[in-house]
Amino acid sequence: MASEEEEPKRVQYYPLDSNSYKILGEIGVGVTGVVFKAICVPMDSTVAIKAINLDQASTDFNYVRREAKTLSLLSHPNILNAHCSFTVDRSFWVVMPFMSAGSLQYIISSSFPDGLSEPCIAIVLKETLRALSYLHIQGHLHRDIKAGNILVDSNGSVTLADFGVSASFYESDSSPGWSSSPSSSSLMVSTPY
Numbered sequence: 001m002a003s004e005e006e007e008p009k010r011v012q013y014y015p016l017d018s019n020s021y022k023i024l025g026e027i028g029v030g031v032t033g034v035v036f037k038a039i040c041v042p043m044d045s046t047v048a049i050k051a052i053n054l055d056q057a058s059t060d061f062n063y064v065r066r067e068a069k070t071l072s073l074l075s076h077p078n079i080l081n082a083h084c085s086f087t088v089d090r091s092f093w094v095v096m097p098f099m100s101a102g103s104l105q106y107i108i109s110s111s112f113p114d115g116l117s118e119p120c121i122a123i124v125l126k127e128t129l130r131a132l133s134y135l136h137i138q139g140h141l142h143r144d145i146k147a148g149n150i151l152v153d154s155n156g157s158v159t160l161a162d163f164g165v166s167a168s169f170y171e172s173d174s175s176p177g178w179s180s181s182p183s184s185s186s187l188m189v190s191t192p193y
C-alpha cells in the first residue's frame with residue numbers, strides 16, 4: 001500500500017497587528033502598563049497582552065526593551081515567553097500565553113491565606129529553580145523573583161515571568177541591534193508557534 005504523503009508542518013506566527021486581537025477584559029495593572037485577557041482571532045487562542053505605555057518616563061523604554069529582548073532569546077518550559085510583540089500607537093504590546101490560574105501571589109492570597117503546603121512549595125520551587133538554572137546558563141539574572149512573578153496555568157504548570165529588571169552577564173544596555181528610541185521595526189518580534 002502506497003504511504004500517504006505527509007503534509008509539511010506549517011509554521012504559524014502570531015499576528016503583529018492589534019486588529020487580530022479581541023480584548024476580553026483587564027487582568028491587572030503593573031508599573032509599566034496594563035495586562036489584558038484577549039483572544040487572538042486568527043489563531044483562536046486565549047492570550048494575555050501586556051500593553052506598555054511608551055509615553056512614560058524614558059527609563060520605562062529601557063525596561064520594555066530589556067524585557068522584549070530577553071524574552072525573544074529565551075526558550076524554556078518554565079519561562080513565560082512572548083508569542084510576539086509590536087507597537088500600537090504609543091504603546092507596546094507583548095502577547096503572551098494566558099496563565100489562567102494567575103500569579104502565585106494571587107493564588108496564595110485568594111485560596112491559601114495560611115500558606116501553601118510543603119509539597120506545593122517544593123513543586124513551585126523546583127519549577128522556578130529550573131527556570132533560574134536555565135537563565136543563569138544563558139547568562140541572565142532575573143533580579144525580581146517574587147510570588148507575583150511566578151505564574152501558574154490551569155494544568156498546574158509553573159512559569160517565571162517579568163524580565164523588565166533582568167540583566168545579562170555579557171551585554172551592556174547599549175548592545176548592537178537595539179536602538180535607543182522606540183521604533184516599531186526595532187521592537188517587533190514574532191516567534192513561531
Ligand SMILES: Nc1ncnc2c1ncn2[C@@H]1O[C@H](COP(=O)(O)OP(=O)(O)OP(=O)(O)O)[C@@H](O)[C@H]1O
Binds near residue numbers: 035096148149151162
Ligand atoms: N501571561 C499572563 N497570564 C495571566 N496573568 C498575567 C500574565 N502576565 C501578567 N499577568 C497578571 O497581570 C497583572 C499585572 O502584571 P504585570 O507584570 O504588568 O505587573 P506586576 O508583576 O503586578 O508588577 P510589576 O509591574 O512591578 O512587574 C499581575 O496580576 C499578573 O499576575
